[in-house]
């Protein structure tokens with residue numbers, strides 16, 4: 001558990017205050033098979049993490065509100081000596097009560113039977129379909145089973161995610177502390193990767209530096225598969241093959257951040273593999289850096305994020321016209337989305353327990369508020385196409401930082417990772433002259 005059980009209890013009580021009389025049911029993510037009987041490392045559903053910190057699969061949380069009483073019930077994998085010898089300790093029903101402050105706890109094996117009691121004659125059920133097909137089916141089946149018993153299936157089913165996401169959107173001080181530590185670890189990994197880079201290495205070797213540094217500092221894993229794109233791979237937005245050789249004269253774009261104590265960090269830096277930007281690379285890099293810094297300065301409480309995105313589009317378009325990579329009237333290019341040939345994604349997204357956090361809240365529509373954490377990640381990706389001057393083809397640059405909105409402005413959580421041309425050029429490859437950075 002990342003926080004004290006009281007922290008999760010407070011969150012549950014806050015949700016209960018906002019909900020109608022009824023019941024909230026939160027299913028865990030199903031496990032996924034990697035090969036035969038081997039599973040992918042398990043990642044708990046983010047809403048369960050937010051409301052309990054409980055990490056085991058095959059779990060269901062239930063929060064019931066009636067007459068302003070709140071009851072928290074956990075259905076968890078029971079103790080099983082044989083299973084625990086092979087796969088490790090479980091909290092069990094006793095642990096759920098003692099360590100996770102469940103008012104009641106049961107084995108998950110009794111969930112299908114108890115479900116009927118839980119939802120019978122409730123007016124409102126808060127449940128998100130599509131997370132766990134097995135639990136979806138049990139809920140759907142309970143309708144006819146209740147009918148047989150002459151009981152009422154909930155009259156109203158509400159997706160709780162928009163409500164939960166509103167809570168998760170604003171980070172509390174204890175969450176910010178965790179994200180600061182995750183940022184430090186991710187910055188350290190990027191610094192070492194930049195310092196270790198030299199022509200002739202492979203993208204997977206760079207990837208391995210991140211894995212090593214994340215885990216060495218107590219992060220569970222990379223928050224998303226690290227994007228290590230050298231040369232023309234840098235223009236593939238979600239390139240994760242990470243197989244190619246780092247060539248002298250190319251750029252390397254790395255988008256990588258750790259998951260530390262359940263919270264994601266998301267950072268991108270781009271650097272020249274041989275330690276020196278070419279003139280064309282420098283021109284593109286300077287545009288992205290300038291626009292990113294401008295957007296960070298403007299990323300404060302009261303601003304609509306969509307307006308900031310539009311500002312970014314305008315500035316990138318303006319600069320690409322100056323470089324003759326775009327031509328024509330700026331308003332027309334923006335209107336016709338001609339800039340999307342070079343900048344085709346959003347300026348940023350919410351960050352938190354998920355990398356693309358709180359999916360039901362489109363950030364573009366939002367007015368920024370203190371406690372939100374967003375990424376600012378403009379980029380320019382030049383396709384390898386005949387009408388583009390050869391020296392610009394295949395250049396891809398993105399720079400991404402994680403910004404906490406505060407009462408007085410903002411705090412760049414990842415600011416300590418250098419990004420000026422001068423600092424970057426000094427850092428690249430510097431580990432090869434030192435004894436060791438690891």
Ligand code: GLY
Pocket residue numbers: 224255266349355377400
């Ligand atoms: N790493 C994914 C993103 O930047 O959105």
Ligand code: MN
Pocket residue numbers: 255256266267268400
């Ligand atoms: Mn990223």
Ligand code: MN
Pocket residue numbers: 266349375377400
């Ligand atoms: Mn991002």
